[in-house]
Amino acid sequence: xxxxxxxxLTESMFYVLMAFHSGPMCGIDIAEEIDRCTGGRLRIGPAxxxxxxxxxxxxxxxxxxxxxGRKRTYQITELGHAAYREELARLRHCIEDAERVKxxxx
Amino acid sequence: xxxxxxxxxxxxxxxxxxxxEGIQSWLEDMAADGLFLVEDGVFCGVFSFExxxxxxxxxxLDVAQKRKPRFFDSGDELTGEEWELYRSMGWEYLxxxxxxxxxxxxxxxxxxLNTESETHAITIGLLKQKHRSALVSxxxxxxxxxLLSGGVLRYPCREAATIGLLFTVCIYGLLLLVWTQCLLQFxxxxxxxxxxxxxxxxxxxxxxxxxxxLHYLARALPxxxxxxxxxxxxxxxxxxxxxxxxxxxxxxxPFATIADVFPDSTITEDHNFLDYGTITGWSxxxxxxxxxxxxxxVTTADGEKYFCILRLSYHELAAQWLxxxxxxxxxxxxxxRYHGKRFTDLPAPTLAVDSIRVYNNYGTLCVLMREGSKVxxxxxxxxxxxxxxxxxLWAQAMAEKLT
Numbered sequence: 001x002x003x004x005x006x007x008x009l010t011e012s013m014f015y016v017l018m019a020f021h022s023g024p025m026c027g028i029d030i031a032e033e034i035d036r037c038t039g040g041r042l043r044i045g046p047a048x049x050x051x052x053x054x055x056x057x058x059x060x061x062x063x064x065x066x067x068x069g070r071k072r073t074y075q076i077t078e079l080g081h082a083a084y085r086e087e088l089a090r091l092r093h094c095i096e097d098a099e100r101v102k103x104x105x106x
Numbered sequence: 107x108x109x110x111x112x113x114x115x116x117x118x119x120x121x122x123x124x125x126x127e128g129i130q131s132w133l134e135d136m137a138a139d140g141l142f143l144v145e146d147g148v149f150c151g152v153f154s155f156e157x158x159x160x161x162x163x164x165x166x167l168d169v170a171q172k173r174k175p176r177f178f179d180s181g182d183e184l185t186g187e188e189w190e191l192y193r194s195m196g197w198e199y200l201x202x203x204x205x206x207x208x209x210x211x212x213x214x215x216x217x218x219l220n221t222e223s224e225t226h227a228i229t230i231g232l233l234k235q236k237h238r239s240a241l242v243s244x245x246x247x248x249x250x251x252x253l254l255s256g257g258v259l260r261y262p263c264r265e266a267a268t269i270g271l272l273f274t275v276c277i278y279g280l281l282l283l284v285w286t287q288c289l290l291q292f293x294x295x296x297x298x299x300x301x302x303x304x305x306x307x308x309x310x311x312x313x314x315x316x317x318x319x320l321h322y323l324a325r326a327l328p329x330x331x332x333x334x335x336x337x338x339x340x341x342x343x344x345x346x347x348x349x350x351x352x353x354x355x356x357x358x359x360p361f362a363t364i365a366d367v368f369p370d371s372t373i374t375e376d377h378n379f380l381d382y383g384t385i386t387g388w389s390x391x392x393x394x395x396x397x398x399x400x401x402x403x404v405t406t407a408d409g410e411k412y413f414c415i416l417r418l419s420y421h422e423l424a425a426q427w428l429x430x431x432x433x434x435x436x437x438x439x440x441x442x443r444y445h446g447k448r449f450t451d452l453p454a455p456t457l458a459v460d461s462i463r464v465y466n467n468y469g470t471l472c473v474l475m476r477e478g479s480k481v482x483x484x485x486x487x488x489x490x491x492x493x494x495x496x497x498x499l500w501a502q503a504m505a506e507k508l509t
Contacts, residue, residue, distance in 0.1 A: 012222045028191050046192045047168040047219035051229050070186030 009087040012044050016052050017061065017084040020076035024065055027053065027072075056080065113157040115141060118325075120318035123151070123204035124237075124291045126167045126298065128314040133165035133208070135314070143210065146201050151325065164310070166197070166219045167206040169229035192219075205233055220307075227302035234295035241288035248281055261439050263431030267393035267421050273338025276331045283327055345388040352400070355385045361398065361420045361482055362503035368404045368412070376401040382415075393432075394422040415487040416500065422480050429479045436474055436483045437463060444468050455498055457505035464497075471497050477508035 009017065019025060019033040027049055034044055044052075053074065056062045061080035066073045076084075117136070121128030133143055133153075140160040147154030192199060196216030197209045209219060220226035252260050266274040298308065352375065365373060375383050382401040389395070398418040405411050419436075423429045441449050444467070452464040452471075459477040466472070470485045482504060486497040 010222055010224045012225060027187055028194070031191060031195075043195075043217045043221060045217050045219045045221035046188070046195055046197065047166075047229075048221045048225045049191070050188065051220075051225050055225075055228055072185065072187065 008090070009083065011042065012048055013052050013056075014084070014087050014091075015042060015044070016049070016056070017076065017080055017087075020062065020074070020080065021084075024073050024075040026074070114144070115155050115157060116152050117141070117155065118322070119148075119151050119153055119203075120321055121314050122287075122291070122321055122324065123206075124233075124294050125314075125317075125321075126206065127309045127312045128317065129203075129206075129208075130165050130167055130308075130310050131312045132314045134163065134310065137161065137163035137165070143200055143208065148201050148203050161212070162214070164211045164216070166209045166211075166310075167203070168209065168219050169233055170202055170205060170207045205236075218307075223302040223305050223307055226308075227299050230295055230299045230302060234292060234299055237288060237292040237295055241285065241292055244284055244288055261435035263428055264435035264439060267390060267423060267428070267432050268395060268419075269342040269390070270338045271391040272334050273342065276334030276338060280328065280331045280335070283324075283331065287324070345386060348388050349381070349384050349386045352383050352385060357387070359385075359396075359398075360422070360480075360507070361396065361418060362500060362507045363398065363418075364400055364402055364404060364414045364416055364488075364500075366503045366507065367414075367488070367499045368406055370407050372405040374403045374405075376403060392424045392428055396420040410490060412488055412490045412496075414489075416484060418482060418484040420480070420482045424479070426479050429476055429481050432481045433461060433463075433474060433476045436481070437465075440465065440467050440472060440474075440483075455501060457501060458509050459505045462501065462505070464501075471495050473497060473501050473504070475501070475504055475508065477505070480508055482508070 015034045015037065016030055018037065019030045022033055025033065027046075030053075031044060031046075031049060034042055053062065057064065057074070059079070060077055061083055062074040063077050064072055065075050119129065120132055123129075136143070136155060138160055140157055141155035142158055142163065143165070144154050144156050189199065192209065196211045196213035197219060198211065200208045200210055202208070262274055262278070265277075302308070377383050378401070382399045384397075384399050386397040387395065396419070398416065398420065400414070400416040400418075402414050403411065404414055421429070421432060423432060443449075448466070448468045450466045452466060454462045454464045457475075459475055461474075461476040463474040464472070465474075467485075471487065473482075473484050473486055475482045475484075484500070484504070486495070486500045488496040488499055490496070
């Protein structure tokens with residue numbers, strides 16, 4: 001059974017939410033922030049980024065706070081924070097599980 | 107190469123507008139042949155290209171949030187910020203085609219537009235939902251039209267006999283084509299979505315040539331069907347040219363007229379009405395058709411006087427099942443003609459024909475008769491001083507003529 005998007009946050013979604021912890025941002029800022037955070041390991045394609053922003057706005061994970069010219073700036077909501085924290089906890093559990101298993105952490 | 111020497115060529119897209127993989131592959135193959143898609147260079151599925159030196163170019167289609175209107179407006183415009191981000195990642199927006207925006211990149215290291223299959227599945231899933239809604243809407247709309255209105259959708263045998271088989275088949279063909287296309291588009295997007303959710307990216311190098319002939323045929327079909335509908339309508343309109351007065355008509359009359367009801371009587375035609383006293387004959391692929399309009403005064407040999415009106419549609423069909431269908435269509439059509447108001451079935455006499463129905467339709471007495479592959483539908487008035495419609499006289503004469 002394939003998993004549906006938003007059942008769990010995908011890697012890109014997780015990093016987009018992470019980027020908002022540095023403050024309100026527009027699409028270009030988010031792409032740069034993720035590039036900086038991951039040291040260039042994760043490059044999010046523009047279509048993926050705008051799909052995630054659209055989806056997050058619909059799910060009330062982020063909200064638009066200003067439109068300057070044709071630049072839209074968003075900030076994370078409490079719901080977005082909660083989703084981020086939940087995903088972070090899940091990932092921590094994954095790491096802990098891997099570390100507990102003998103030979104699981106190389 | 108200078109601006110003046112750039113040659114523009116136009117090519118019909120060999121893939122349907124939902125075939126993301128096919129269109130991307132085709133555009134890339136065109137670029138490899140030296141044909142580069144120009145900005146806003148698409149109209150009705152015809153793409154415009156500039157001819158330059160061949161080089162490797164990547165093309166990608168991404169779902170637009172808003173479908174581009176066919177003739178006006180530029181549809182789902184990119185915001186300035188989006189322009190900047192796409193450009194900074196090496197992608198150039200070219201045009202919108204149906205549900206998709208088309209981008210081009212000449213940079214070999216440009217990241218994909220969609221770098222995550224699950225996220226890509228979200229937008230493809232939205233398109234799938236949209237096309238499912240379109241399919242359901244088109245079926246519901248057609249059914250509503252069929253239920254609420256008269257005409258070809260509800261009375262196929264009647265229209266096939268009177269207007270023509272070509273017209274009827276083309277109308278149904280067009281409907282079937284629209285439904286099939288909606289269904290195919292829905293299944294295509296469902297297939298894409300499933301693949302993306304399984305972690306498979308869309309393929310950018312498919313063999314679009316394999317399905318191109320089928321696509322060209324699918325594109326030509328609506329035009330051919332519309333031509334069929336138009337020519338069917340034109341031929342139906344031209345049947346008025348066949349209208350003759352009773353005096354002018356010299357052929358054999360295959361049905362009963364007032365003269366057959368009252369042989370050896372004096373008949374005086376009443377021409378006070380526009381088309382009374384006329385006969386029209388025409389053929390379609392499934393039927394030989396006549397319309398007979400008669401209004402007259404009759405004085406029988408024993409001095410009895412009658413006022414008669416006969417409006418008759420008579421059909422000799424190619425097969426008995428068509429005749430049964432036509433009889434059913436006539437009955438349903440008449441029953442619903444005035445939304446069922448003042449429609450009453452009357453007891454039919456026992457006559458030596460396959461079927462006879464008699465009904466009062468908004469004050470008009472109608473007789474519907476079928477024998478073999480022949481069908482007659484008539485409104486009959488035969489009044490004398492008793493003021494009682496003696497339509498049975500015509501029904502008897504018609505049954506004898508048919509058998």
